[in-house]
Amino acid sequence: MDHTKTFFLDGQEIPFKEGQTVFDAAMAAGVYIPHLCHNPDYEPHSSCRLCTVIVNGRPFAACTQPAVAGQMIQNDTPELREMRRTLTQMLFVEGNHYCPTCEKSGHCKLQATAYDLGLQDNHFPQFFPKREVDASHPDFVLDRDRCILCGHCVRVSRDVDRKCVFAMTHRGIKTEIVVDSPTGLLKDSRLTMEDEAANVCPVGALMPKRKGFQVPIGERPYDKAPIRVDSVKNFRIREERRHG
Amino acid sequence: MPHATVAPVQDAILPILQRYDRDPQNLLQILVEVQHALHCVPPEAVDLVADHLGATRAHVRGVVGFYAFLSDQYLGDFVIHLSDNITDRMLGNRELAEYLCSRLGVKLGKVRADGRVSVNFTSCTGMCDQGPAALVNGLPVTRLSRERIDRMVELITARTPVSAWPTEFFEVEDNFRRSDVLFRRPFEPGSAIQAAMLRGGDETLKDIQLEEALDPASGKLWKRGADETLKELYRSDLRGRGGAGFKAAIKWETCRDTAGGERYVVCNADEGEPGTFKDRVLLTSYADMVFEGMTVCGYVVGSGQGILYIRQEYWYLKPHLEAVLARRREAGLLGSNILGTGYAFDIDLHWGAGAYICGMESAMIESIEGRRGKPRKRWPLPVVAGVRKCPTVVNNVETFAAAGMIALKGGAWFAAHGTMHSTGTKLFCVSGDCERPGIYEYPFGVSVREILRDCGGSSAQAVQVSGPSGTTITRSEFDRVLAFEDLATVGTMMVLGPKRDMFELVENFSHFFQHESCGLCTPCRVGTSLLVNLVDKVACGKGSPMDLEEIQKLSHIMKTTAHCGLGQTAPNHLLDSLLKFRTVWDARMMTTEFEPAFDLDEALEEARQLSGRDDAEAHL
Numbered sequence: 001m002d003h004t005k006t007f008f009l010d011g012q013e014i015p016f017k018e019g020q021t022v023f024d025a026a027m028a029a030g031v032y033i034p035h036l037c038h039n040p041d042y043e044p045h046s047s048c049r050l051c052t053v054i055v056n057g058r059p060f061a062a063c064t065q066p067a068v069a070g071q072m073i074q075n076d077t078p079e080l081r082e083m084r085r086t087l088t089q090m091l092f093v094e095g096n097h098y099c100p101t102c103e104k105s106g107h108c109k110l111q112a113t114a115y116d117l118g119l120q121d122n123h124f125p126q127f128f129p130k131r132e133v134d135a136s137h138p139d140f141v142l143d144r145d146r147c148i149l150c151g152h153c154v155r156v157s158r159d160v161d162r163k164c165v166f167a168m169t170h171r172g173i174k175t176e177i178v179v180d181s182p183t184g185l186l187k188d189s190r191l192t193m194e195d196e197a198a199n200v201c202p203v204g205a206l207m208p209k210r211k212g213f214q215v216p217i218g219e220r221p222y223d224k225a226p227i228r229v230d231s232v233k234n235f236r237i238r239e240e241r242r243h244g
Numbered sequence: 245m246p247h248a249t250v251a252p253v254q255d256a257i258l259p260i261l262q263r264y265d266r267d268p269q270n271l272l273q274i275l276v277e278v279q280h281a282l283h284c285v286p287p288e289a290v291d292l293v294a295d296h297l298g299a300t301r302a303h304v305r306g307v308v309g310f311y312a313f314l315s316d317q318y319l320g321d322f323v324i325h326l327s328d329n330i331t332d333r334m335l336g337n338r339e340l341a342e343y344l345c346s347r348l349g350v351k352l353g354k355v356r357a358d359g360r361v362s363v364n365f366t367s368c369t370g371m372c373d374q375g376p377a378a379l380v381n382g383l384p385v386t387r388l389s390r391e392r393i394d395r396m397v398e399l400i401t402a403r404t405p406v407s408a409w410p411t412e413f414f415e416v417e418d419n420f421r422r423s424d425v426l427f428r429r430p431f432e433p434g435s436a437i438q439a440a441m442l443r444g445g446d447e448t449l450k451d452i453q454l455e456e457a458l459d460p461a462s463g464k465l466w467k468r469g470a471d472e473t474l475k476e477l478y479r480s481d482l483r484g485r486g487g488a489g490f491k492a493a494i495k496w497e498t499c500r501d502t503a504g505g506e507r508y509v510v511c512n513a514d515e516g517e518p519g520t521f522k523d524r525v526l527l528t529s530y531a532d533m534v535f536e537g538m539t540v541c542g543y544v545v546g547s548g549q550g551i552l553y554i555r556q557e558y559w560y561l562k563p564h565l566e567a568v569l570a571r572r573r574e575a576g577l578l579g580s581n582i583l584g585t586g587y588a589f590d591i592d593l594h595w596g597a598g599a600y601i602c603g604m605e606s607a608m609i610e611s612i613e614g615r616r617g618k619p620r621k622r623w624p625l626p627v628v629a630g631v632r633k634c635p636t637v638v639n640n641v642e643t644f645a646a647a648g649m650i651a652l653k654g655g656a657w658f659a660a661h662g663t664m665h666s667t668g669t670k671l672f673c674v675s676g677d678c679e680r681p682g683i684y685e686y687p688f689g690v691s692v693r694e695i696l697r698d699c700g701g702s703s704a705q706a707v708q709v710s711g712p713s714g715t716t717i718t719r720s721e722f723d724r725v726l727a728f729e730d731l732a733t734v735g736t737m738m739v740l741g742p743k744r745d746m747f748e749l750v751e752n753f754s755h756f757f758q759h760e761s762c763g764l765c766t767p768c769r770v771g772t773s774l775l776v777n778l779v780d781k782v783a784c785g786k787g788s789p790m791d792l793e794e795i796q797k798l799s800h801i802m803k804t805t806a807h808c809g810l811g812q813t814a815p816n817h818l819l820d821s822l823l824k825f826r827t828v829w830d831a832r833m834m835t836t837e838f839e840p841a842f843d844l845d846e847a848l849e850e851a852r853q854l855s856g857r858d859d860a861e862a863h864l
Contacts, residue, residue, distance in 0.1 A: 049767055066623060127773070169305050170763070
């Protein structure tokens with residue numbers, strides 16, 4: 001592997017391979033960049049903007065920005081932390097996220113990222129949207145109020161499962177998930193337990209039924225390790241698996 | 245009345261599907277036609293279209309939901325959209341809307357119970373120089389007045405189809421007030437293509453036609469003409485007229501030099517920036533020049549396919565544009581054998597359906613491919629991988645018109661006008677508080693003051709340059725010049741007279757951006773709504789200095805982190821207003837301390853309903 005090229009991330013020299021993104025190179029080097037809409041298993045699409053870094057003085061999303069030799073990049077600065085905190089607060093207020101009663105708690109990337117960024121409150125007035133809850137499916141519940149519009153279910157159902165069970169409709173603040181079925185309900189869709197899309201939601205929007213509290217509070221992934229440790233570890237395991 | 249039933253839906257849709265080859269990439273075009281035919285895209289139409297295209301229902305529903313002019317609800321036999329740009333408001337559109345609704349007995353945003361008519365607001369329809377404007381069943385009605393509305397109500401009551409309405413309703417003026425070197429003289433169709441093909445030598449067209457190898461790969465003369473024309477474009481230093489000002493020659497050369505089979509030439513006629521209407525005038529009266537510029541571009545970059553992406557508000561231009569294209573095909577200026585040289589190029593029309601975001605290159609390409617107009621990832625750029633992942637030039641309507649003239653007259657001629665870094669002339673769309681609104685062509689470098697003098701708007705207190713995403717200029721800045729060196733602009737100049745309440749501007753613009761945010765990225769999707777909430781809070785007298793700080797903080801985050809230009813520029817008008825018109829904000833403050841955004845008593849309403857109580861004790 002050719003690791004001769006490098007860029008600088010907060011002063012640290014990071015090696016990268018040609019074609020690698022800033023995000024991938026940083027994570028491979030053990031440097032965490034906060035992110036919510038990106039999962040290294042799939043193509044990035046840079047919508048949550050939490051991974052915004054400053055490349056040679058200009059902001060870019062790290063998950064889609066190709067690494068270039070010699071770049072000076074800022075990642076963990078007070079200003080970027082503050083912006084990421086605000087972006088996370090935005091996600092909290094546009095939906096209805098009640099961690100204490102949510103089964104995803106301790107397993108939820110939005111919650112874990114909020115902890116990581118030191119979020120103390122939602123800051124902005126809540127929007128309190130009233131979006132449709134779809135509990136029609138025997139195995140899943142779709143609670144649109146908890147959706148952060150990361151698009152994972154849409155992309156994975158389309159690109160991996162080849163079923164296109166999910167899509168987005170409307171636009172702007174009214175954007176929401178729409179299910180592909182004659183009735184628009186999950187029960188009439190082609191979603192099954194085996195689908196990768198069924199297990200990819202980073203928050204509590206698409207949840208399996210009858211699994212509540214199988215893993216006790218206190219033993220869930222982000223109870224054990226903060227997201228910055230957990231995601232770097234998982235990124236490395238994945239890289240090792242991929243490259244032997 | 246015709247609440248669509250299954251049979252008519254099928255009858256209406258099958259021929260449309262046929263016409264568009266059941267190609268999923270034509271989904272948006274199909275839905276636009278369905279909407280025109282049925283005044284909605286009902287669920288059975290979604291099913292039918294999805295089945296025939298092999299697309300999912302969710303995808304089709306997602307596309308219908310994205311575009312403002314597509315609706316899953318029947319909008320009535322007469323569908324009225326009132327343009328709601330600040331210039332329409334300045335001309336009293338809100339009061340007229342109320343009058344129209346009361347005369348029709350319809351609630352704004354709802355369909356009348358008998359299904360006859362609905363009235364809605366829509367973003368700027370590009371008739372700012374002749375507003376207040378509306379669209380009735382997709383056709384523009386200008387200069388709305390109470391008298392005009394009375395007449396409209398009579399026609400609607402009598403169920404007179406729009407096709408039988410007096411034509412004066414639909415008259416649209418060019419209002420071309422000042423022309424300079426580009427648009428002063430009539431354009432001879434074919435002249436620019438011929439000049440491009442012959443450039444750099446002294447042959448005639450006949451020599452090219454006789455050349456044995458007409459294949460662009462081996463045709464010597466052919467290649468020389470294209471190369472020399474590109475050099476002229478470099479010499480002209482033409483910069484994109486859509487506002488960003490990227491050099492056209494670099495774009496064309498990159499497209500030409502990127503490996504790939506097909507190449508596309510896309511003309512951006514989305515013209516969504518409120519206050520902008522130059523593309524409408526160009527496509528009305530200078531369509532040949534625009535199409536010729538596209539054809540020259542195709543010849544230079546080696547493309548056989550052009551696409552004119554045009555906003556839905558200009559649907560009324562469809563017959564005209566199709567006629568111009570047909571005439572050009574007949575004259576050998578489009579088609580498989582242009583000017584007898586074997587060069588093949590044609591142009592398709594693609595219609596938008598109400599989405600400002602589609603003026604952004606990669607969102608437009610998504611829309612061309614029949615999807616939601618969501619911007620793509622930043623890389624690769626459309627010029628490398630655009631339409632169907634092929635190298636694609638996207639230029640503004642005015643850029644193509646200028647490029648055609650450069651092919652004809654040469655780069656030095658063009659570069660002799662304008663300023664050092666902004667060559668040539670530019671069209672300005674002047675509207676608002678002035679005596680002569682309309683289109684003005686000036687060399688770049690003209691001052692705001694000069695334009696105000698010419699249009700009769702010298703008493704202005706401010707000018708909104710380049711639309712809501714642009715810059716607010718105050719009296720002390722009127723000597724600033726319009727050029728990339730100072731005020732970069734798409735050409736929009738909305739004049740605000742001395743008596744205008746500048747706060748109305750930010751109310752109008754902030755709601756516009758909230759409505760037009762595509763929803764892809766967090767800062768724009770949520771930020772535009774947070775900004776609207778803050779502006780509304782100030783508007784109703786509950787604002788506090790903290791809210792103004794909040795607006796500034798949010799604006800900074802949006803400018804830094806938003807995915808595309810929409811979110812990055814959406815707060816510009818607020819920052820300008822807070823800096824330059826702070827008094828209109830302060831005048832609305834009731835207090836210098838913090839005020840909560842919500843009404844505590846109102847917040848208890850849901851609890852009151854649930855508990856079935858409404859006594860005094862249940863109120864604060």
